[in-house]
Amino acid sequence: MDESLLIHSASHSYPVWIEDGIRHHTAELVRKAVPDYTKVFIIADENVGKLYIEDILSSFPAESRPDYTLLPAGEMSKSFAEYERLITECLQQGLDRKSVILAFGGGVTGDIAGFTAATYMRGIPFIQIPTTLLAHDSSVGGKTGINHPGAKNMVGAFHPPHGVIYDPEMLRTLPPEEWRSGYAEVVKHALISDKPFLNWLMENVQDLSLLQGERLKELLKKSIQVKADVVQKDERESGIRAYLNFGHTLGHALESYAGYGKLTHGEAVASGMIFAVRLSRAELNAALPENELRKYLASLGYRLDLEKEAEAVKLIQLMKKDKKTAGGRINFVLLEEVGRPVLKRAAEETLLHLLENEVAK
């Protein structure tokens, strides 16, 4: 089976396979990604595990079926306690430096399983098997991590996977809010990279519940390619990787304000993107399709302008605490036009004004 994409990281290149039903070929693909591995251990989200773990396991010959452990679903699993438990499991499994961890689930699973792989024996290979639309984004690029109570993703490592096995069939069981959560990142990738891709999305994706087959596969490939193009140029986020943060400065603050788990990531990012578009118009006089984008996102079911329900001063404090902040300055990714992101320090007064004032509809 040929890979759909090949991604280059500083330490190695890795394949991304995207194909309906591909989970049934996991064993074969793991061997392709890490030819000389000694052992496989699976860390699986408990919900996904119930539905699909048998498909993964039965791709291996009966005598070499890997063991697995289930991770409670949800952001709470990205804890120090759970991390320590996973390291203990790796030890008990007797994993060595040539063993492979499979991260089977959404972003939470990928993050903590990836961080476990990044730090077990100072780093062993891992392979992502994403099971959500949102994880098309997080499975590529090498960010892994866990949460500190009150500070999301505050602990982590850059540790690119050795492969990504993406079977869109498993997305069918996702609830609508999970589709929206992931799709916000697809729209973000279009906004920061490519007007034709944005137009294609607006024309071809009008109901997320109908997204499947070739169209879904194409969309995933395209969206992952945008992410890959950026991280290949700047893996460790010293420069342009920050563009991927478009919509996320306010988005993260909204998530944090609501309390983690109350808003989906994509729901918060959608409001964050609209806000960044407004800020781009205000600061750069950029010609951006704000109304068109608003209508499109609203038609897909996104709630927008969530910042109107929050205290502006509090949101600004939260933005200052963001990892991307250095020396207390709030940097925003803005757009000069669709496909042309820039990084700009935002004045607090401007932010306050935009956060508090009515939105032109």
Add this chain to the structure above:
Amino acid sequence: MDESLLIHSASHSYPVWIEDGIRHHTAELVRKAVPDYTKVFIIADENVGKLYIEDILSSFPAESRPDYTLLPAGEMSKSFAEYERLITECLQQGLDRKSVILAFGGGVTGDIAGFTAATYMRGIPFIQIPTTLLAHDSSVGGKTGINHPGAKNMVGAFHPPHGVIYDPEMLRTLPPEEWRSGYAEVVKHALISDKPFLNWLMENVQDLSLLQGERLKELLKKSIQVKADVVQKDERESGIRAYLNFGHTLGHALESYAGYGKLTHGEAVASGMIFAVRLSRAELNAALPENELRKYLASLGYRLDLEKEAEAVKLIQLMKKDKKTAGGRINFVLLEEVGRPVLKRAAEETLLHLLENEVAK
């Protein structure tokens, strides 16, 4: 102040300063190593902290003295709990991606402070201020980590420091066993790299308690250079970095067998080196100065042949559990001659035989 050495890692180059009294210039050197840093936070070994923290602090202007936290002395500090506490401290200090952690102490402090720096916000700069002879080795090369109960250094990351500030004056308060522990690594560096260096040591270093001044500085520079030459060629231990493991395969097993903290690292490594020399003679017919080396190490106060006091079968089991083991094979670093290390898989029968049989003296 010019650096004594400049070390190249995959991500950046960093200076090593070696000079008596240099701790009084810490502030200036930190600014040289990380010109645009936003904040400094010190993680200090409690014993060292009591003696020297004021010297470090007072090198900073009164209005920008960094905060610090003390780490209980000893290997037990390299725990998950202590790691989580340090991350919490970093958050409470408001460290951002451009902040610097100073690791002020021996190897334990460097390992856990380095791992904290490696994973806080996915990696911030840290600077080593080693206070033991042993830490001349660990402060260079980028290995950081903590222990799992029962498995030393099982969790970690490669994260080279941004600088090493080495003030040999602080070594004067070390007890004799700490001198021996560190000096074993100096001898190791000589054995794997350079016969003249080994001869120089044997001639010039006959009493560790007298080691100071220019001679100590030269020795440190030379020993660190050997380490640097190896890790610069193979940072992530895929090949020749394994040579640094000379004497450590059995050494680690001896430490583990005795229970961590019962033997110093160097004491175990000294026996491990003699064993590796014996194995090299047996397996490679290598012409090595075994008796000379034995006499030299014994004259410095090392206990040798510690494996004779342990069960051979247990030691072999422990060697199999070593991180460097893959697929259950025990790889040994042997010497074809002084300065010419090779990696070789050792047969269990040979090991058993050598572990159990009398030593030719």
